[in-house]
Amino acid sequence: MAGKLQFSLVSPERELFSGEVDQVDAPGSEGDFGVLPGHAPFMTALREGQLRLYRSGQVTTFEVRGGFADVTPAGLTVLAESAVEV
Template sequence: MADKLHFSLVAPEREVFSGEVDRVDAPGVEGDFGVLAGHAPFMTALREGVVTVVDGAGSRTFEIHGGFADVNAQGLTILAEHAVEA
């Protein structure tokens, strides 16, 4: 079994998603990026766009409007100004 990435997507009003996933693709201000388990730590600002969460053969998408992404040893957390499932 491959390692899983812990991912949390948080908007001001609530936690939109939290779980163990295979990959997350997000819209950074300097370009789109993907995060897998074990990724090197970094922090970046986000632009308006789509966050894609891939787990197994399925995926879910969320529309976000700005915010920040923090990748660390515990996983990926996105703090979005606004987020809804697409």
């Protein structure tokens, strides 16, 4: 896999993460989904669950409650109603 995915996780209180990652797995309203660099654009609502970001062989997990995920050619932005690092 070539390249990195630009990822931002934002809650109403603050930006929790912004940077390049290898992959993000998120709890979509219609099921869990994963995003890799070069993913096709889409937007979806999120449900309560765990969002995992993978970078440099490490996994960081956040508990999210609602919000939206927007995948564009520039990367992935998650606007969560609530998000806390686990």
